[in-house]
Amino acid sequence: MKVIVMGAGITGVTSAWYLAKAGHEVFVLERNAGAARETSFGNGGQISVSHAEPWANPSAPLKLLRWLGREDAPLLFRLRADPDQWKWGLQFLRECTSARSRHNMIQILNLGTYSRSSLQELRAETGIRYDHLQRGILHFYTSQKEFDAALEPARIMREMGCERQVIDRDEVVRLEPALAQIAPRLAGATYTSADESGDVHLFTTRLAELCAQRGVNFRYGVRVQALRTEAGSMTGVEIASETGGYETVTGDAYVLALGSFSPQLARQAGVPLSIYPAKGYSATLPVLDPALAPEVSLTDDEYKLVFSRLGDRLRVAGTAELNGYGLALNPVRCEALVKRTLEIFPGMSRPELAQYWAGLRPATPGNVPYIGASKVRGLYLNTGHGTLGWTHGCGSGRAVAEIIDGRQPEVDFAFTGREAMQPAPRLAAA
């Protein structure tokens, strides 16, 4: 089959990889001059199956109210005259019940487990290198209340096969000596040894090179303008080409992997997607003293920040702002990232060396992505990965390729259009 993949972020490139492996002729359309130049550029670096608890959970509505208007809030709704934002906000509130939150957590966890093992297989097969570390993820809490609230989700995760263990202070410092400074303030911590970290930009660009070696045709510098349909089937994709002219690209199947920009195009084809951009920030610091910087990937619950060691750099990322598509860097948020990093790891780097970045997470209300068929024949979805697109990247690409091939992915996940498919075995949950 000839398959057109729209978008060359992590989800588009992994889709292309698995489709090419299955023997399809693959074309990737991307508006930037290379792969992974938007949200898959400077993220937190975590392959975190253990971060399966969605933002939409029973404690979220109260927290959001408290955080409204606070410049340093971890999750901030800046209310706008934007019907899409309000609609998304209401859907988010509906996902906050304990039943919905549990359902979503199970989807996220199953996909995460499947995806992490797909990444490990891909790594073993290709030898791809991307400053990755298999040192686990340690989640630390300075608030007793937040730690107590984390125990139940951690228990559910263990029940579902994700070994997120509760550990004490001594164990924290044994696993990551660079945390010694903050240890006396810790209320508790959890550790998931099977989780990983690595540079999503390096991975995606190197995988794009491997795809090209397998014959995938990347067209950079082309903008997807419209999806063309007729009688409920895809007939083509209209693009502004490399030279600025208009062209229609046709194939037997189409994969929509445009991150936060997916809903506008899908809507034209009559496919409603509830995706809203959640802007986040990262700072990357050169490690000046390796003994003072962590190697285990970390999550700081108080500030909702993640830290990943990427070779001789330390990446810190976090915060989420629902405020449209702007990418301007807010200096207050940028400085807060570095201040907190150097408070925990004094002397590991210097603030003036930080490189700042902002990206738009393609967030769905329940944090569960759209993967699978759509109601338009020939149009497949691989989008809406929110906070976990790196974690879910390989599994999503592999699953969408299998669905296009008419096969059932071996993971229990709420794929779109699955009514046409057989029930999946519960492999990931086993």
Ligand SMILES: Cc1cc2nc3c(=O)[nH]c(=O)nc-3n(C[C@H](O)[C@H](O)[C@H](O)COP(=O)(O)OP(=O)(O)OC[C@H]3O[C@@H](n4cnc5c(N)ncnc54)[C@H](O)[C@@H]3O)c2cc1C
């Ligand atoms: C601060 C921050 C920290 C994060 N940390 C983590 C983490 O630690 N772990 C984790 O798992 N996830 C993390 N994420 C989430 C993760 O980065 C995203 O979920 C993921 O990058 C989304 O990938 P994507 O391929 O869907 O979108 P993108 O990477 O945005 O790719 C979409 C592509 O489509 C292209 N495109 C868009 N519109 C058009 C058009 N009209 N025509 C042609 N091309 C177009 C874009 O140029 C882009 O290349 C983080 C995100 C942020 C912002």
